[in-house]
Amino acid sequence: MSNSRRHFLGWLGGTSVLGATGIPSLAHAAPSGEPHPAPIAETFDMSWTDRVKGKYKAVFDSPEPADGAALFRAVAWCDMYKDVYGTDRAEMSPVVVFRHAAINMIMGNAYWEQYEVGKGYKMRDEKGKKWATANPLSVGGGSATGPGAKYKLEPYLAGGGVVLACNWAFGQIVGRIREREKLDAAAARTRALELMIPGVILQPNGIFAALRAQEAGCHYVLAS
Numbered sequence: 001m002s003n004s005r006r007h008f009l010g011w012l013g014g015t016s017v018l019g020a021t022g023i024p025s026l027a028h029a030a031p032s033g034e035p036h037p038a039p040i041a042e043t044f045d046m047s048w049t050d051r052v053k054g055k056y057k058a059v060f061d062s063p064e065p066a067d068g069a070a071l072f073r074a075v076a077w078c079d080m081y082k083d084v085y086g087t088d089r090a091e092m093s094p095v096v097v098f099r100h101a102a103i104n105m106i107m108g109n110a111y112w113e114q115y116e117v118g119k120g121y122k123m124r125d126e127k128g129k130k131w132a133t134a135n136p137l138s139v140g141g142g143s144a145t146g147p148g149a150k151y152k153l154e155p156y157l158a159g160g161g162v163v164l165a166c167n168w169a170f171g172q173i174v175g176r177i178r179e180r181e182k183l184d185a186a187a188a189r190t191r192a193l194e195l196m197i198p199g200v201i202l203q204p205n206g207i208f209a210a211l212r213a214q215e216a217g218c219h220y221v222l223a224s
Contacts, residue, residue, distance in 0.1 A: 036049070036215060036216075044167070044201075044202065044203055044204055045201050045202075046212075048095075048162045048164070048201050049212065049216045051093070051160065051162060052093045052095060052162065052213065052216040052217065052218065053093060054090065054091050054092050054093030055087075055091045055092075056081060056087065056091060056092050056093065057093040057094075057095075057213075057216065057217045057218040057219065058074070058077060058093075058094055058095070058218050058219045058220075058221055059094075059095040059096075059097060059210055059213035059214060059218040059219070059220055059221065060073050060074045060077075060094065060095070060096045060097070060221045060223040061097045061099070061206075061210045061220065061221065061222050061223060062096065062097060062098050062099065062102040062105070062223050062224065063099050063100040063101060063102060063206065063222075063224065064100070064101050064102055064224050065101060065102045065104070065105055065121050065123065066102070066223060066224045067123070067136070068105065068136055068137045068151070069223045069224065070096045070097070070098070070102075070223035071096055071137055071151060071152075071153065071156060072151050073221065073223050074094035074095075074096050074156070074161065074223075075094070075150055075151055075156060075161075077092070077094060078092045078094060089159065089160070090160075093162075093217075093218070094156075094161050094162070095161075095162040095163075095164065095213045095216075095218055096156075096161065096162070096163045096164070096223075097163075097164045097165070097166075097206055097209045097210050097213065098163070098164070098165045098166070098200075098206070099165065099166035099168075099169055099205065099206020099207070099209070099210075100166065100169055100206060101169075102169075103165060103166060103169035103170055103172065103173060104117045104120075104121065104135075104173070105135065105137055106153075106163065106165045106170075106196055106197055106200045107135060107173065107195055107196055107197065108135065108138060108195050108196065108197050109133075109134035109135055109138055109140050110195055111135075111173075111195040111196075112132065112133060112134050112135045113133045113134065114180075115176060115180070116131065116133075117132070117135070118131035118132030118133055118134075119131040123136070135153075135197075137151075137152060137153045138152060138153055138154065138197055139152050139153075139154045139155075153197050153199075153200070154197070154199075157197075157198075157199035157200075158199075162201070162213075163197075163199065163200045163201065164200075164201050164202075164203050164206075164209040164213070165196075165200050165201070165202050165203065165206070165209075166202075166203065166205045166206030166207075166209065167202045167203060167204055167205060168204075168205040168206070169205075169206065170192065170202055173192050174188050174189045174192045175188070177191050177192050177195075
């Protein structure tokens with residue numbers, strides 16, 4: 001078991017949530033045709049499901065950073081359908097899920113620099129000489145012009161793409177901020193949300209997000 005997974009399971013074991021070490025199958029679950037139950041609380045924003053209405057739907061699941069492969073593949077999938085079938089962007093519904101060890105990919109550049117995420121991920125900057133001090137998936141974390149500009153979270157979100165994140169894993173970020181900045185739990189979570197890239201939507205956990213996207217009609221892709 002990797003150190004990152006031990007750390008995550010250790011954190012999970014210390015929460016009030018019962019942690020399951022097994023990961024359920026994420027095979028594509030076609031919708032049954034029955035209407036999905038409406039949320040009984042507003043704890044988590046589920047309105048994103050109303051945006052998954054394109055003719056072609058896919059969820060790209062990222063449990064590991066994988067150098068941002070999930071976002072890259074989601075954008076490339078839309079481009080390839082346009083090249084092959086001439087599809088309009090409005091016909092495509094890509095969903096990206098960041099969970100488990102990939103949770104830092106949803107954080108902004110200020111967090112990456114302050115908490116040395118690049119060093120933790122063993123991820124170097126564009127020149128390959130220093131640890132990345134900015135999120136490579138965020139504008140400002142690498143080239144934001146030219147062909148690579150579209151492989152950034154901000155343009156992807158602005159274009160209608162959906163990005164979901166695991167709230168369980170986000171708890172690690174909250175805990176890190178709480179310890180470093182000597183904040184109480186509520187203030188640390190508020191600070192963590194401020195440092196998160198705007199437009200990312202937290203879900204109960206990453207497995208919930210990936211399965212819910214499949215229930216919305218998405219085909220599943222493990223982007224690792």
